[in-house]
Amino acid sequence: MSRHHTGPRAGAGARTIRWTVLGVAAAAALVPLLAMLDFSTRTPTGGRSGQAWSSLATDPDLSAAILVSLQLALLTAVVVVALLLPTMLLVALRLSWARQPLELVCLLPLAVPAVVVVVGVAPVYAWVVHLLGSSPLNLVFVYAVLALPYAHRALAAGLGGLDLRTLVEAARSLGARWPDVVLKVVLPNLTGAVASTVVLVVAVVLGEFTVASLLGYDTLPVAINLVGKRDAELSVAASLASLVLAFVLLLGLSLLPVGRRRRAAPAAAVLSPTPAAPPGTGAPS
Amino acid sequence: MRLHARLAALLAAGALIAPLAACAPPTAEAGAASTASDGTAWGTTTSAEAGGGMDALVAAAKEEGELNVIALPPDWANYGAIIDAFEQEYGITVNSDQPDAASQDEIDTAERLAGQDGAPDVFDLGQSVTLANTDQFAPYQVATWDDIPAANKEETGLWVNDYGGYMSIGYDSAKVPAPTTVADLLKPEYKGAVALNGDPTQAGAAFSGVVMAALGNGGSADDLTPGVSFFSQLDDAGNFLPVDPTAATITSGQTPVVIDWDYLNAAITTDLPTWKVVVPTGAVTSQYYNQAINKDAPHPAAARLWQEFLYSDEGQNLWLAGGARPIRADAMVAAGTIDQAEYAELPAVSGTPVALTPEQTEAGAQQLASTWAAAVS
Amino acid sequence: MTALAAGRRTASRSSGRLASEVTAAAGLLPFGALVVLFLLIPLGVVFAGALLDESGRPTLGGLAALGDPVVRSAFARSFELSAITAAVGAVLGAAVATVVAGSSPTSALRRVVVAACGVLSQFAGVPLAFALVATIGLSGVVTQLLGGAGVDLYASGVWLFDTPGLVLAYTCFQVPLMVIVFLPALDGVRPAWREASLTLGGTRWQHFRLVSVPVLAPAFTGALLLLFANALSAYATAAALVSQGSSIVPLQIRRALSSDVLVGQQDLASTLAVGMVLVVAVVMGAQALVQRRTARWLR
Numbered sequence: 002m003s004r005h006h007t008g009p010r011a012g013a014g015a016r017t018i019r020w021t022v023l024g025v026a027a028a029a030a031l032v033p034l035l036a037m038l039d040f041s042t043r044t045p046t047g048g049r050s051g052q053a054w055s056s057l058a059t060d061p062d063l064s065a066a067i068l069v070s071l072q073l074a075l076l077t078a079v080v081v082v083a084l085l086l087p088t089m090l091l092v093a094l095r096l097s098w099a100r101q102p103l104e105l106v107c108l109l110p111l112a113v114p115a116v117v118v119v120v121g122v123a124p125v126y127a128w129v130v131h132l133l134g135s136s137p138l139n140l141v142f143v144y145a146v147l148a149l150p151y152a153h154r155a156l157a158a159g160l161g162g163l164d165l166r167t168l169v170e171a172a173r174s175l176g177a178r179w180p181d182v183v184l185k186v187v188l189p190n191l192t193g194a195v196a197s198t199v200v201l202v203v204a205v206v207l208g209e210f211t212v213a214s215l216l217g218y219d220t221l222p223v224a225i226n227l228v229g230k231r232d233a234e235l236s237v238a239a240s241l242a243s244l245v246l247a248f249v250l251l252l253g254l255s256l257l258p259v260g261r262r263r264r265a266a267p268a269a270a271v272l273s274p275t276p277a278a279p280p281g282t283g284a285p286s
Numbered sequence: 287m288r289l290h291a292r293l294a295a296l297l298a299a300g301a302l303i304a305p306l307a308a309c310a311p312p313t314a315e316a317g318a319a320s321t322a323s324d325g326t327a328w329g330t331t332t333s334a335e336a337g338g339g340m341d342a343l344v345a346a347a348k349e350e351g352e353l354n355v356i357a358l359p360p361d362w363a364n365y366g367a368i369i370d371a372f373e374q375e376y377g378i379t380v381n382s383d384q385p386d387a388a389s390q391d392e393i394d395t396a397e398r399l400a401g402q403d404g405a406p407d408v409f410d411l412g413q414s415v416t417l418a419n420t421d422q423f424a425p426y427q428v429a430t431w432d433d434i435p436a437a438n439k440e441e442t443g444l445w446v447n448d449y450g451g452y453m454s455i456g457y458d459s460a461k462v463p464a465p466t467t468v469a470d471l472l473k474p475e476y477k478g479a480v481a482l483n484g485d486p487t488q489a490g491a492a493f494s495g496v497v498m499a500a501l502g503n504g505g506s507a508d509d510l511t512p513g514v515s516f517f518s519q520l521d522d523a524g525n526f527l528p529v530d531p532t533a534a535t536i537t538s539g540q541t542p543v544v545i546d547w548d549y550l551n552a553a554i555t556t557d558l559p560t561w562k563v564v565v566p567t568g569a570v571t572s573q574y575y576n577q578a579i580n581k582d583a584p585h586p587a588a589a590r591l592w593q594e595f596l597y598s599d600e601g602q603n604l605w606l607a608g609g610a611r612p613i614r615a616d617a618m619v620a621a622g623t624i625d626q627a628e629y630a631e632l633p634a635v636s637g638t639p640v641a642l643t644p645e646q647t648e649a650g651a652q653q654l655a656s657t658w659a660a661a662v663s
Numbered sequence: 664m665t666a667l668a669a670g671r672r673t674a675s676r677s678s679g680r681l682a683s684e685v686t687a688a689a690g691l692l693p694f695g696a697l698v699v700l701f702l703l704i705p706l707g708v709v710f711a712g713a714l715l716d717e718s719g720r721p722t723l724g725g726l727a728a729l730g731d732p733v734v735r736s737a738f739a740r741s742f743e744l745s746a747i748t749a750a751v752g753a754v755l756g757a758a759v760a761t762v763v764a765g766s767s768p769t770s771a772l773r774r775v776v777v778a779a780c781g782v783l784s785q786f787a788g789v790p791l792a793f794a795l796v797a798t799i800g801l802s803g804v805v806t807q808l809l810g811g812a813g814v815d816l817y818a819s820g821v822w823l824f825d826t827p828g829l830v831l832a833y834t835c836f837q838v839p840l841m842v843i844v845f846l847p848a849l850d851g852v853r854p855a856w857r858e859a860s861l862t863l864g865g866t867r868w869q870h871f872r873l874v875s876v877p878v879l880a881p882a883f884t885g886a887l888l889l890l891f892a893n894a895l896s897a898y899a900t901a902a903a904l905v906s907q908g909s910s911i912v913p914l915q916i917r918r919a920l921s922s923d924v925l926v927g928q929q930d931l932a933s934t935l936a937v938g939m940v941l942v943v944a945v946v947m948g949a950q951a952l953v954q955r956r957t958a959r960w961l962r
Contacts, residue, residue, distance in 0.1 A: 019762045023776075026759050026838075030783060033794035033835075036804050040538055040797060045559060088694040095687040104885075105947060106698055109706065111892035112943040114913040116920055117936040120712070120929075121705025123398040130402055146701045154844045154889045158882040162851015193768055194847035200781035201843055208785030211899070214384055215395065217404035230359045230385050231366065233533035233557055240790035244782055251778035390921040412923045478801050478821055485907050490923040528824045528907035529796065532789070540796050651924045659733060662907050 034241065041238035053238035057228070063239075066224035069137045071250070073220065074206040077144045078199045081152045084145070086195070089156055090187065093165050107153035110146050115211035118147070126216055137218040144206050151201040159194020163187075200251050207247045221246075329586040332443065333427045334594060337587075340429070343594070344376065346587035352379045353588040356395055356406040357387035361533065361553045363449055364608025371604060372595050378588055388489065389415035393422060396580050407589035409578045412490040414651070416445050416576040417644055424581040426590055428597040433617035438574060448596060449549075449610040450574035452565045452635055453498035456551030460560040461542040468502030468516065468566050471543065477524050481531040481541040482517075483550070487654050494571055495545040496654065497642065502569030507642050510650045511657075518661040526662065533557055548633050552609030563609075565635050572639045574613065599623045606632075706940070712933030725934045734915065738938060741911040744826060745894035748833040752894075753887045755834070756841020763842070764849035777846070780839035787836050788899030795832055795904070799823065824905050832900050837890050844889060848882030880957045888950045892943050912939055 044050045057063065085107075092099045110118070122143050129139050165187070172186040188195070210222040225243050229236025328346055331337040337346075347353075353372075360366025369380045383404070384391065389411040399405040409423075425442040438447035455465055463475055471480050484492040500506070500513030520526040531541040537557045544551060551563040577596060583589045595601045602612035603625045611632065618624040642650065716722045728734060763776045799805045799816065800823060806816050822828055852875060860870040898913035905914075912935055918925070919932035 015765075019765065022758060022762045023772075030779065030839075032805065033791075033798045036797035037790070037794050039804075040534070040793075045537075045557065084694045084697060088691060091687060091690045096691070099691070101951060105944065106702065108888065108892055108943060108947060109702060109940070111889070111896050112940045113706075113709070113936045114896045114898045114916055114939075116898065116913075116917060117709055117932065118705060119398075120920070120932070121708040122701060124708060125700060125704055127401070135403060142697065142701045145697060149698075149702075150889055150892065151840070151844065154885055155847055157885060158844060159847035159850065161882050162848060162878075191847075193850040196768075197777065197843050197847050200777055201784070204781040204785045208787075210788070215391075215398070217383055217395070217399055217402075227382065227385060230361065233537045236532075236534055237790070237793060240793075244786060244790075247782045247785075248778050251781050252774060255774040255778060388921045389923045390926065394921065414926050415923060418926045478817075482907070485918070487924055488918045488922045493924045524821060527821075528905050529792070530903055530906040532793075534793055535796070538793075538797060539802055540800055647924075655925055659910070663910065 034244070037237050037241045041234050041241060043234060053232065053234040054242070056235065057238055057242055060228060062219070062224050063221075063228060066219050066221045067246070069219065070207055070221035073138060073140055073144065074203040074250075076138065076141050077148060077206050078202040080141055080145045081148050081202050082195060082198060085149065085152050085198075086156060086188075086191075087183065089153070089160060090165075090183065093160060094169060104153070104157075107149045111150045115147075115209075116215070118143070119212050119215040122212070123216070137213075137220060140213060140216070140218055140220070143212055144202075144209060147209065147212070148202040148205045151205060152198045155197040155201060156191070156194050159191045159197075163190055196255060199254060203251060203254065204247060207243065207250070327586075328590060329424065329581070329583065331586075331590065332425050333431075334429055334590070337590075340594070343587055343591055347378060347585075347591035348376060350378070350585040350588045352381060353585055353592055354381045354383065354404060354407045354583075355592075356383045356392050357385065357389070357410060358382055359385040361550075362608075363549050363605050363610040364553075367607065368596070368601065368604045371600070372592065375595075376591065378591075393419050396422060396582070400582055403584050405580065405582065405584055407580055407583040407585050408592055409576075409580065410448065411445070411576050411578060413573060413576065413644060414490070414647055416578065420444050422581060423578040424583070424586075426579050426593060428593050430597045430614060430617075433614045434597075435613075438613055445576040445578045446597075447574035447613045448577045449605045449612050450572055451547040451549045451610050452633070452639060453494045453569075453571045454546065454548035454551050454563050454565045454633060456544045456546060456554060456561060456563045458536075458539070458542040458558065458560055459562050461539065464562065465543075465564065466567060468499050468569050471525060472516075472519060472523055474523075476543060478527060479541070480520060480525050480543045480545065481527045481529055481535075483531060483544065483546040485658070487651070487658055490573070491547055491550070492545075493647075493651065493654070494547075494573055496658075497571045497640075497650070498545070498566070498569045501571060501640060502566055507640050507646045508649070510653055514654065514657050514661045521662045528662065536561070547610075549609035549611075552633075563633050565633050568637045570635055570637045570639045572641050574641075603628070709933050709936050712930050713937045725930055726937070728931055728934050729938050734912075734935070734938075737910060737912050737915050738942070740826070741895055741913070741939075742942065744829055744833065744911060745891045748830055748837050748894045749887050749890035751830070751834050752837025752841050752890050753883065756838045756886075757845055757883065759838065760842045760845045760849055764846055764852075768850070777843060780842040783839035784836050784843060786839075787832075787897060789903045791832060791835060791900050792903035795828075795835070796823070799831075828904060829901060829911075832904055833894050833897065836897075836900075837894065840893060841886055841890060844886045845882060848879055848886075852878060877957060881954055884950050884953060884957075888947060891946060895939060895943065 041053050042049050042051060044052075088103070092103050126139065126143070129142065133139055168186055168190070169182055172182045177186065208222060209220075210226065213220040214223045214226070221243060225239040229239045328337060328343075334340050334343045337343055355369070358365040358369065360369075369382060372378065373380050381404075383406065384395065387395070389409075392406060392409045392411060393415060396406050396409075411419075420440070423444045425440075425444050427443040428446070431439075431443070434446060440446070455468075455471070457465065462479055465471055465476075470476075482492045482495050483489060486492040486496045496510055496513040496517065497507070498513075499516040500510045503512035503516050505512035517526060527541055529535060529541060531544045531546070533554065535541045536544060536554055544554075548563055548565060551561070554561045555563075577593060579586075579589045579593065596605075597614065599618060602614050602618060603623075605612045606615070606625055606628045609632065612618070615624060615629070619629070713725050714721055714723070716724070729738075759776075763773055766772050797803055801817065801821065809816055817823075823831075856874055857867075857870055860874060861867075865873070896913060898917060901911055901914055902917065916932045916935045919928040919935065922928065
């Protein structure tokens with residue numbers, strides 16, 4: 002899976018294009034954030050002050066909310082991958098009639114705005130609170146559903162690049178049991194897709210405000226919104242801080258399964274054939 | 287294929303039947319109504335006297351230990367200081383939810399979280415939503431009930447006016463010249479500068495802004511057309527900003543002129559010393575907000591104590607410190623308990639204030655619903 | 664047919680086949696439970712608001728509101744905005760993703776880009792509106808820089824608070840979303856194919872047109888559909904940037920649900936939501952058709 006594009010591809014021309022595109026993209030992303038940083042450190046007299054940032058760091062409500070949101074994010078990521086990936090494999094291998102319905106179902110959460118989702122989900126959550134108490138971790142269910150469109154798209158993009166049937170047949174004919182097939186053959190080929198999925202799910206949970214706020218749970222975005230009401234500079238500092246926190250978390254997560262990718266690469270290269278016609282035509286999209 | 291069709295049919299049937307199941311409310315225990323030592327259920331008590339006196343109320347509220355409020359931003363009429371003062375005086379934790387919520391959101395949240403501990407205990411609502419939802423309230427008469435004029439309260443105490451203000455123009459005196467009338471805002475000095483606090487078909491404050499514009503351009507409480515056409519002209523001149531003004535947009539200079547309640551504009555002055563507030567001559571409109579108690583409040587004693595606090599001299603003066611006019615102002619002036627310094631700082635008002643009746647509000651809302659979008663696009 | 668499927672067919676009797684089908688379908692249960700409880704039932708509740716009248720009987724009268732000219736123009740603007748930002752976001756995002764896909768999955772560059780795009784794909788609402796106005800608003804940093812260089816961004820009117828401004832704002836989170844969602848697809852494009860094309864005598868353009876495009880088309884159109892739905896239901900950014908006029912459907916839904924001024928319109932919100940679901944279903948159907956066509960070209 003490692004892509005050593007040395008040789009004819011990595012010419013100087015391609016490199017300048019790459020760095021220009023990345024440079025423009027980075028500038029477009031950083032300038033607004035710098036403008037926010039500039040505003041959050043302003044004082045009414047025109048000077049600079051880190052007061053907004055220091056009061057953020059010491060706010061007790063925020064630290065509690067950060068913990069809640071981190072737990073929720075990781076829990077939701079696990080739930081989504083554990084539920085969606087086997088389902089997509091099952092549909093790809095055995096239940097091909099369910100491919101379109103699955104895609105529709107996975108797109109529905111994005112079809113309506115969050116305020117409408119809350120209107121519908123509130124009666125269900127009345128039961129959830131009745132059965133499970135009112136911990137903020139209840140939100141894992143609705144967050145898993147809200148993250149489905151993104152997760153499904155990322156996993157489908159990864160699955161589309163595999164010749165799933167051949168891989169699975171080869172593994173089964175070599176004597177692998179189903180758990181080994183999934184964990185040791187399919188999953189290592191999907192590390193990019195699963196990584197993208199986890200990133201998306203965590204980002205969705207750390208950024209989701211409407212449902213948590215309307216159902217009355219104190220997650221990080223809700224706490225940040227409340228903190229921001231006290232002060233203009235504080236609200237901008239709080240938004241920027243939540244972005245930085247999410248970025249650091251996602252970067253940290255990406256540092257985890259490094260060894261696995263490298264070890265799996267040769268096995269995948271052996272198992273996935275290099276056909277004359279590109280595979281992925283009949284694979285799920 | 288038949289199997290697949292059957293499975294699909296099952297799923298579809300489940301999806302159809304499910305909503306009916308969802309409608310059945312769960313068997314939630316009725317919010318354990320806190321009782322006084324003599325068995326009074328505070329959830330149905332209509333005054334402190336009836337419940338055994340203020341001391342009994344305070345004790346019951348302290349035992350409940352928490353109060354859920356909703357839609358109270360800290361910089362709205364000094365609610366931040368009011369909540370802090372209540373917490374410190376009685377040791378009751380105030381959970382402030384959804385500071386951005388509109389009045390209708392408060393009612394919706396009460397319905398959505400009915401029976402749960404997080405449901406709101408008390409409401410602070412605009413006029414239209416109050417009158418449409420009286421079946422959600424519990425009647426209660428505060429200790430200072432008699433100080434409040436009859437026209438400003440529902441006779442059994444389902445809702446009571448709490449504070450109000452006049453529609454005003456707030457502006458950054460360092461960036462734009464001082465406007466005295468509404469029509470001044472059409473001048474080229476205000477290009478790309480004027481923002482309204484929300485959409486008038488959505489937010490009560492913005493609706494009153496249109497009323498003020500109507501009054502300032504020859505209209506009346508019954509005819510808001512001059513107001514709508516004023517904003518249309520403002521938009522054509524390039525003076526109108528469709529952005530929602532917040533403390534951040536104001537202090538950063540993105541929205542130098544804001545049409546909003548005078549107490550909301552007054553709160554900006556602490557962040558931006560050059561911010562000034564003026565109520566335009568001849569275009570004076572006012573509105574009071576309303577307090578109400580959720581009849582299914584999870585903390586009924588704390589809810590009632592909160593009302594007592596708000597209508598006490600201390601509570602009323604805290605609202606005054608936020609630039610709002612408390613409902614007991616006249617009685618407190620007569621009794622000498624009003625904070626004179628703050629009272630003198632309220633913006634001067636010249637001209638007779640106009641307050642819309644519910645019928646006029648309804649008619650105006652319908653008119654805006656059909657004409658506003660086209661006017662400002 | 665593959666050996667596995669052929670073997671399965673000849674070896675099983677009809678009851679064995681039924682049993683294995685049932686067990687396979689049963690594998691859908693955990694996911695299905697989540698979806699039914701937290702997606703289908705809530706949607707059912709919303710649909711019930713639109714399609715049932717006060718006494719609980721089905722009626723199509725509520726749907727008449729979808730014919731209202733204000734509603735129709737809101738749907739048109741929503742559709743237009745979503746389509747444009749989906750297309751722009753898809754193209755720009757694919758460009759960035761292509762550039763990043765060239766590096767190893769474990770490289771620092773890719774990790775940073777993926778993490779940053781993950782975060783930025785959810786950067787919306789009031790903070791985004793503030794950041795945009797602070798950057799290219801009337802007194803924004805970039806506006807003033809360009810003004811110093813003699814370029815007036817707002818010579819032809821204040822476009823930031825109209826559809827062009829919304830397009831720019833939405834693109835800010837559509838592009839990162841596209842990058843993340845499209846990278847896994849690019850991972851599946853093997854360098855060996857390009858080498859095969861070149862050794863067989865094809866040009867780089869031919870390789871792109873005849874190999875890369877068909878392989879990536881399903882993922883690209885799928886991502887396009889995701890971006891479209893993402894923009895269609897986005898509400899917070901528009902509410903902060905263009906709070907006047909309820910020009911797009913989510914703003915109208917918001918107004919119907921929680922207006923202080925026009926009370927009692929909750930059912931209209933449900934009807935609008937039904938309309939949105941229909942739009943997404945129709946666009947999805949179109950995408951499925953396109954996909955079936957492009958798959959045919961490969962045979």
